[in-house]
Amino acid sequence: MKKDKCLCEPTEILIFPCSGGSNVGQIANDAAKKLTTQDVGKMYCLAGIGGHVSGLIESTKAAKRIIAIDGCPVHCTKKTLEHAGFKPDVHVVVTDLGIQKNYDFTMDVDEIKKVTDKVVEKLRK
Amino acid sequence: MKIEILGTGCPKCKATEKNVRKAVDELGIQAEIIKIDDLQEIVNRGVMMTPAVFIDGQAKVVGHIPSPNEIKKLLQKR
Numbered sequence: 001m002k003k004d005k006c007l008c009e010p011t012e013i014l015i016f017p018c019s020g021g022s023n024v025g026q027i028a029n030d031a032a033k034k035l036t037t038q039d040v041g042k043m044y045c046l047a048g049i050g051g052h053v054s055g056l057i058e059s060t061k062a063a064k065r066i067i068a069i070d071g072c073p074v075h076c077t078k079k080t081l082e083h084a085g086f087k088p089d090v091h092v093v094v095t096d097l098g099i100q101k102n103y104d105f106t107m108d109v110d111e112i113k114k115v116t117d118k119v120v121e122k123l124r125k
Numbered sequence: 126m127k128i129e130i131l132g133t134g135c136p137k138c139k140a141t142e143k144n145v146r147k148a149v150d151e152l153g154i155q156a157e158i159i160k161i162d163d164l165q166e167i168v169n170r171g172v173m174m175t176p177a178v179f180i181d182g183q184a185k186v187v188g189h190i191p192s193p194n195e196i197k198k199l200l201q202k203r
Contacts, residue, residue, distance in 0.1 A: 007132075007133065007173065007174055008132065008133070008135045008138065008174070008175050008176065042173065044173065045171065048171050053171050054184035054185075055172045055177070055179075055184040055187070056171040057184070058172075058184040058185065058186065058188075059173035059177075059184075059187045059188065060173075061187065062173075062174050062187050062188030062189065063173075
């Protein structure tokens, strides 16, 4: 952790992936990591929202936009956010992009790029 | 009551501390006011943006300078 870093600049965009136990959950997770390293937004902790951890809830209230990346049509990310009172501004579902859900965790970089491209496209709209 | 002000020491954090002290004074309550400027500690609490104010261990304000009135309302709810 850099000592000279300040957290007082507003975080405009928070990214919540489902990070679930399947290939598409992990593609969502990798896409959120990629979008963070590309400075599109900042990946944040869906588990903290589900656990109603006050620091995470209040930080999410301060965000200008919320991105939810779900792996599959179960929509756990969107539902978890909604349960805590947040409505995602952008919602992307990995399986909607033609990627089939499986449990063998084989993924390739192109699949992650498909998701990051879709998030950026929806953000620009 | 314990009030913690989380921030790395920038003007926004200082303004938050000033407003917290003003709110506590105006309400005439007893409160322990603690400044937390260690970035690792701030991050460990799940705070993404500062300044932040925790009251008795719960985040109440994150990412903006609360006015004395906002802080008073939060303190009076307790």
